[in-house]
Structure formats: structure tokens, C-alpha cells
Amino acid sequence: MAAATERDPFMTILVTGATGPFGRLTIDALLGRGIPAGEVAALVRDPGRAEDLAARGIDVRVGSYDEPETLDAAFAGVDRVVFVSGNAVGQRVPQHQNVVDAAARAGVSLVAYTSIVRADTSTLGLAAEHRATEAMLAQSGVPHVLLRNSWYLENYTAQIPTQLEHGAVLGSAGDGRLSAATRADLAEAAAAVVAEDGHAGRAYELGGDTPFTLSDYAAELAAQSGRPVVYQDLPVAEFAAVLVGAGLPEGYAMALATSDEAIKDGALLVETGDLSRLIGRPTTSLSDAIRAAL
Template identity: 70%
Template sequence: MTTYLVTGATGQLGHLAIDALLARGVQPGHVAALVRDPGKAADLAARGIDVRVGDYDDPASLDAALVGIDRLLFVSASEVGNRAVQHQNVIDAAVRAGVELLAYTSITRADISPLALAAEHKVTEEALAASGLPTVVLRNGWYLENYTAQVPVQLEHGVVLGAAGDGRISAATRADYAEAAALTLVEDGHAGAVYELGGDESFTLAKYAAELARRSGTAVAHRDLPEAEFAAALVGAGLPEGYAALLAASDTSIKEGALLIETGDLSRLLGRPTTSLGAALDEALVETRVAASPSA
């Protein structure tokens, strides 16, 4: 029986990918979860998942965690600036373990993208190509949750801020990306593929604001700012300066088309339409109302 390992398993995407593997009929005993802190994986262990401790900065721990693993979902690290070395450690460990298939979560058009976030993904994709491992490259676009997680604040202030102008965003939910990742591991025939993944429905931030207003019954406007002003607004909201600058620069790249994805790869992999913006907003609004209720 094939044995699967998902890295970053206590993160949102990794956890959803494990859910998707189980939904596809993989038995819990054939799914392993790579985590840094096993205390955060009690729910996975309770479901029969093999929780393995490993750290992208610790090659020896990765070697131990990959023993007996056939197929690996490699969820990219979150420490921007350190990822090239961390990712190389995972790739090297996968080579030593003889992993038969590695699926990596990259970013839209990583090889040519103007997004600052793409640089380390490009290096990682090159390292994967040089490794000789059979790979699937999952170039994920933006998460819808990047926006819908801000619904309470957007409703409170009646504004959606950004610096993306009329740039269109082909975002999808984490659950959609996670399901697609699981499918490429469970199904045969994906080795060597590079998938450009995004939602079927692209939107501008103005359209997002209008849809939120319509579905919530609350006045919400879109306010487009110069990149520097948007970065300052993010700092004012509590984000570190470096991260705020990175997000603001990403919006400028969106204006230039960096996150418009029209391949249809995600819906083809899923065998269904991707989750719509409207459906994602409805879910976020329900969560917002529940959180605001007196009994919450």
C-alpha cells in the first residue's frame, strides 16, 4: 500500500490536504503528517494519522520522518527569505529516502512572475528539476481567504483597501487547492506536470467590495491607494513593515496581471467548478455573525 506524507500538516493547507486524502479513501494508517510541534497535532493523531516530528532546518529529522514514504506533499515553508535553504533540505531528504513522487506547492508562473514571493519558489522548482525526483508542481494562486478572512474588519470600516487597481485575481479556497494536491498524489499520471492553479472566476477588488456589500447588506466601498500608502495602512493595522511592503508590492503586481490565471487547471483536476467568490463570502459572513453572537 502506498504511504503518503504531508508536510506543514498543522498549517491550514496541510491539514486540509490530509482531510482530502482521507476523503479519497486513503486509510489513516497510510497517511503521515510532518509537524514541528506534535502537541499541535493531537487531532491528527486521534484520527489515526502517523504524526512525525521534523523541521525544514534539520536534515536529520527530515531523514527520519521520510522513512517508508512513497508519495510526498511538500507544502512550501512560510519563512520568506529562508525558504531556499529549507526547501533544498526537504528535496535532498526526499532523494535520500527514494520518494517515488513529490508534489510541491509553488506560486503562479513562478518562473517568470514579478511577485517578490515567487523568487524562492523559482529556485525551489529549479532544485526539484535538478534532483531527478518525479515531481508535480502545483503553482497555486492567491487564497480567497486572503480577502474573506478580513470580512469583519471590512464590514466594520466599510472599505476594502488595496493597491491593485483594476487587476484581476483568480483566487480559490485553500480547500480547493488542498483537494487538487491530494488528487495529484492519489491518482497516477501527474508526474512531470506543472499546473497553474486558480479560481474559475477572476475578480477585481472593486468587484469583491461590491459583492461583499450586496451579500452583507452593508455599505462597503473599494479604495485604491498608491503602493506606499497601502503599505503604510497595513503597518497601521499592525503588520510588520517588511511584510506590509511585500503585500503592497504584490498588489502592484496584481495590477499588472500577475494573479490572473485562465488555464482552467484547477477545475479540471477537481472535476468540478472551483468555489465561487460568492460562496466564500457567504461562508465568511456566517462565521462573522457566529463570532459576533453573544453565545459565541
């Protein structure tokens, strides 16, 4: 990986999805890197949820992926963009096209897009919209960098109360290893590529330094909590039904369950070391993530 250089001063960096967990962490990481608050803009749908950002000196701009007419004003004067993928699975292709088009019209110098591991070749159902977005960026002519993120560790640690209550971690991943990383680590990588020069044209495969199985996860949770927890592997349809029972829409539940099954084939295994190199330190370990969640 070529060494990056300091970015030019007095450039506006726009973070989309700025009131979501990833967007907020990215803004924190930018400020932590010494980017002045006045050079950071936040794209939000509801300014009422961004009052804390405005109070920190962040330039709050209102716009929606679904409303392209709102994006030109939001992108005005922007140099670099952390483009956080939308969460409306099944609707993201037109939404993302609106964002890419706005970036092109604004003449931004770099878009950093949060994609998924090996989006160009992945068989994961959730990869299709990311692959389409990567193609949009390539066709747009806008300089860009692809942040191909593995699973968030929080996908698992957020479920710890339920896991402890039932003494089980449920999934369809078998003995497959995955390279999950914390949102904060992945957001720090996003901040790094827009805070420095030298990243345009790259695709980074991002994951935690130490892969683990869901059995490993259950064992670590049991050890730290002092309570019995085991991994219970389920057929995909049964796991999807569990997710539906937990309140997820049926289509999204099946997408997550089939993604879990794909872990068996290494779909979320990353061994590039890209994430730790970008953030300049080892990634947060599974043990530390569980300890923080507990």
C-alpha cells in the first residue's frame, strides 16, 4: 500500500448518513484526526436528530437519498465524501444512484463508499446492491475509494442480553471463520482515506485482524460472563424464521440468514491486513469488544 500524504487544508468533507451509528463514529474519527469541525459537513434527513452535531460546529445539511432535488444544495462546495451505504435493502440502487449523480454534478474530488467484502465477486445476496453502486461510481468518473467492510462485531455483541438469557448464539455459519470488526475501527478507516491523499482508485478489503467462528464467539462470551453460552447452528430457513420472530422483515431476515451460511465458504473472511494498516494500529479484538459490550 502506497503511503498516503496529508490532504490539502480548507477542504469540506461531507459524511452522509451522519446521524446513524457509522456516520457519527466517522465524524468523531475525523475530529480526532485534527480535521476542524468547520471543515466537516453532515448529511442528515432530520436536522432535529443532529442538534448535537451542530453544537460541535459541524455544518449540518439536510438531504435524502430518496429526494435527489435535496442533494445538490447538500453537496455544494464539498470536496470529499464519506458515502455511507443506505440501510433500505432492496431500494439502495436508485438511492445510491442519486448520491453518485449529486457527487458528479458537484465535482467532488473523492468519494469513499462503504461497500462489502469482495463486492465485485461475492455471491452474498447483500453484495448485489454494493456491486451495482461500485459500477455506478466507476461509470460516473468521480474519483473514489472502495471500503469493502466485513460484518460489524456489533451485529453479535448487540445481542448479548438475549444470548445470555437463552445461553445460545444462533446462526447458520457452521465452523466458518469471519473477520468482523467494530464499527469504530471501520469508521476510523473511512476517516483516514478522506483525511489524507493517495487513496483514490483503491479498493480496501477491511476486516478484523483475527478471524473467529461463532463457536469461538460463544466460548469467549461464556468465559467473560461466567454463564453457559453455546453456538447453535441452524438450517437457513429456521434461522431466518428466528430473525422474523425477532422483528426483522422476512426478506431481510432471509438475506441475513443466507449471508450467515455463506460464512462457511469464507464470504466474510478477510486476511489482507488493510484495516489495521489504514488505522495505524491493531484492530479491536473479539475479547475486547465483548468486554466493552458487557
